[in-house]
Amino acid sequence: MVGEAVKLNLKRPINAFLASAGLSPVLMTGLNYRTNDMNDNKKLQLPYFNYLLSELKRENSRLEQSFGRHVHWGYWENPDTAALTAQDFAKAAEALSAQICRAGLIRNNLCVLDAGCGFGGTVAHINENYRSMSLMGVNLDERQLTRAKEQVKPVPGNRIDFKQSDACALPFDDASFDAVLAVECIFHFPSRERFFKEAYRVLKPGGYLALSDFVPKPLLKPIIKLKMLEWGGAGFYGKCDFSYCVADYLRLAQTLGLDLTVERDITANTLPTYRYLRRLNFDHPVNNPFAYIETAVAEVFSRMRLLDYYIFSFRKPV
Numbered sequence: 001m002v003g004e005a006v007k008l009n010l011k012r013p014i015n016a017f018l019a020s021a022g023l024s025p026v027l028m029t030g031l032n033y034r035t036n037d038m039n040d041n042k043k044l045q046l047p048y049f050n051y052l053l054s055e056l057k058r059e060n061s062r063l064e065q066s067f068g069r070h071v072h073w074g075y076w077e078n079p080d081t082a083a084l085t086a087q088d089f090a091k092a093a094e095a096l097s098a099q100i101c102r103a104g105l106i107r108n109n110l111c112v113l114d115a116g117c118g119f120g121g122t123v124a125h126i127n128e129n130y131r132s133m134s135l136m137g138v139n140l141d142e143r144q145l146t147r148a149k150e151q152v153k154p155v156p157g158n159r160i161d162f163k164q165s166d167a168c169a170l171p172f173d174d175a176s177f178d179a180v181l182a183v184e185c186i187f188h189f190p191s192r193e194r195f196f197k198e199a200y201r202v203l204k205p206g207g208y209l210a211l212s213d214f215v216p217k218p219l220l221k222p223i224i225k226l227k228m229l230e231w232g233g234a235g236f237y238g239k240c241d242f243s244y245c246v247a248d249y250l251r252l253a254q255t256l257g258l259d260l261t262v263e264r265d266i267t268a269n270t271l272p273t274y275r276y277l278r279r280l281n282f283d284h285p286v287n288n289p290f291a292y293i294e295t296a297v298a299e300v301f302s303r304m305r306l307l308d309y310y311i312f313s314f315r316k317p318v
């Protein structure tokens with residue numbers, strides 16, 4: 001009896017641990033799909049954004065500074081000097097967007113699509129740093145778009161639109177963008193293959209697709225795949241597919257005829273994020289044990305260099 005009780009009690013945290021090994025993104029925010037049918041957007045649930053949005057409504061200034069604009073990991077050029085204050089983290093989150101813009105060769109006078117745009121942080125970054133831009137952010141979650149529309153206003157000479165859409169079924173004409181970005185969100189999309197096809201379609205010849213993603217070493221991939229089949233719980237970060245290795249990206253690009261221009265392992269530059277999240281959790285505990293378990297698993301795998309953080313950029317041939 002006691003053994004049975006112990007088994008039952010352990011089942012949930014163990015499942016959480018295993019599930020997060022394969023499925024949790026790593027943020028203190030988390031999407032959540034209740035079913036495996038990722039096409040059914042009506043079933044899309046966003047618990048980590050539920051948490052973030054409720055804290056933002058309560059005017060939690062530390063959360064606002066940390067995740068009120070960008071909802072992604074930080075990038076520290078020199079990780080040893082990370083100060084890990086809210087200000088330092090906000091700067092590092094801004095720097096990650098800057099790195100992806102750099103990979104996508106963002107410059108003045110471009111038409112740019114940010115897929116899975118969150119609260120519009122990368123759109124805001126481009127708006128503030130480049131001129132004569134036409135910027136479009138798409139997201140499945142209307143609530144995030146409402147905040148993006150409130151927060152991100154175009155500077156004179158730039159144009160900004162936000163639209164509700166699945167990144168894998170884009171409501172845009174062929175060849176309408178010079179660059180497509182996807183910052184730390186592709187693991188939530190229903191299919192990387194469909195997103196890449198859509199990005200290819202809406203890109204002008206010579207345009208760039210730049211993204212960041214958590215990429216497993218091949219050793220971790222079978223474990224992740226196995227756990228994905230079992231996934232059914234809510235967790236904190238929601239459903240994520242962390243099973244795409246570098247080789248898978250290269251194969252996908254080759255199949256579509258995209259040229260690889262950037263393949264950059266920035267894991268070391270992102271690692272201070274975990275220490276920052278621990279501090280943040282200490283001061284603002286999240287009422288969800290999965291938040292801690294999933295983040296800890298991601299950190300362990302990242303420190304073991306089994307789960308890396310990459311920036312990729314691909315060019316559509318002219």
Ligand SMILES: C[S@@+](CC[C@H](N)C(=O)[O-])C[C@H]1O[C@@H](n2cnc3c(N)ncnc32)[C@H](O)[C@@H]1O
Binds near residue numbers: 115141167189
């Ligand atoms: C970790 S957040 C990153 C947000 C933003 N890119 C950033 O860096 O701040 C992941 C984002 O992907 C969005 N998302 C998830 N599935 C999506 C889909 N199929 N189409 C469009 N956006 C999606 C979520 O709503 C969320 O905004």
